[in-house]
Amino acid sequence: MKFTKMHGAGNDYVYVNCFSERVDNPADVAIKVSNRNFGIGSDGLILIMPSDKADVRMRMFNSDGSESEMCGNGIRCVAKYAYDHGIVGKKEISAETGAGILTLQLFTNEANKVEKVRVNMGRPRLTRSEIPMTGEAGAKVINEPLNILHTTFHITCASMGNPHCVIFVDDVENFQVEKYGPIIENHEIFPRRTNVEFVQIISRTEVRQRTWERGAGETLACGTGASAVCVAGALNGLTEKKILNHLSGGDLELEWAEDGFLYMTGPAVEVFSGEIEI
Numbered sequence: 151m152k153f154t155k156m157h158g159a160g161n162d163y164v165y166v167n168c169f170s171e172r173v174d175n176p177a178d179v180a181i182k183v184s185n186r187n188f189g190i191g192s193d194g195l196i197l198i199m200p201s202d203k204a205d206v207r208m209r210m211f212n213s214d215g216s217e218s219e220m221c222g223n224g225i226r227c228v229a230k231y232a233y234d235h236g237i238v239g240k241k242e243i244s245a246e247t248g249a250g251i252l253t254l255q256l257f258t259n260e261a262n263k264v265e266k267v268r269v270n271m272g273r274p275r276l277t278r279s280e281i282p283m284t285g286e287a288g289a290k291v292i293n294e295p296l297n298i299l300h301t302t303f304h305i306t307c308a309s310m311g312n313p314h315c316v317i318f319v320d321d322v323e324n325f326q327v328e329k330y331g332p333i334i335e336n337h338e339i340f341p342r343r344t345n346v347e348f349v350q351i352i353s354r355t356e357v358r359q360r361t362w363e364r365g366a367g368e369t370l371a372c373g374t375g376a377s378a379v380c381v382a383g384a385l386n387g388l389t390e391k392k393i394l395n396h397l398s399g400g401d402l403e404l405e406w407a408e409d410g411f412l413y414m415t416g417p418a419v420e421v422f423s424g425e426i427e428i
């Protein structure tokens with residue numbers, strides 16, 4: 151199987167061009183290639199596929215083999231791959247994902263390679279049934295208490311196509327992400343598990359985020375998570391609707407615009423290509 155390793159702010163995936171390659175059992179392939187000792191090493195697997203509804207289609211699998219509806223850092227890399235490798239020839243493209251069809255704007259360098267991508271991530275979905283969470287279907291979850299191991303956290307939840315639980319903390323660098331992340335990910339109030347963002351407010355326009363990802367553990371960045379953080383900060387009155395988010399592997403710019411859509415801008419990087427026997 152031919153593959154290309156790419157990352158967005160350090161959130162790294164193995165990408166397969168399914169315009170020319172075929173992957174029959176993507177969940178198993180994701181587990182195999184993601185292994186950092188016995189595989190290629192990545193947070194998961196992303197398939198770049200033809201679409202009958204958009205310029206390109208993305209399917210995304212976490213390192214545990216579970217499929218997610220959406221990946222914010224992944225979709226920027228899919229756009230870069232599609233442009234740099236001649237699948238699309240324009241700088242405004244559409245992409246089909248499990249979270250619907252998204253539009254992306256590509257920014258190129260002097261060598262006409264994509265360096266940065268702005269994604270319309272769609273409108274955040276805020277009700278318990280949309281996230282999904284147990285409880286009253288139409289209710290929003292803003293600053294709601296959740297008890298974990300004798301500690302009370304306050305959670306704000308949103309779906310960006312995939313589920314997110316945002317928790318604001320005082321000192322995120324020293325926060326025990328590995329201790330609390332998996333317990334919240336698998337908490338019974340999240341029937342399809344959840345991604346968890348631990349966030350420190352720096353100012354009304356700047357935050358620092360660490361992410362515990364559903365199906366992958368702590369990663370260096372999460373684009374859908376950063377988008378959910380922008381929404382959660384505004385809903386709690388802690389931040390403006392336009393912020394710079396410092397993630398462990400790089401920065402993302404987020405804007406929850408007046409039209410209700412969430413715009414994410416960030417880097418996309420190709421690292422290397424190769425072949426692996428599956």
Ligand SMILES: N[C@@H](CCC[C@H](N)C(=O)O)C(=O)O
Pocket residue numbers: 161212217218219220221222223224312313345363364365366369371372373374375
């Ligand atoms: N890192 C991604 C999100 C990947 C999927 C996530 N772990 C899930 O299961 O929903 C991003 O950049 O959004």
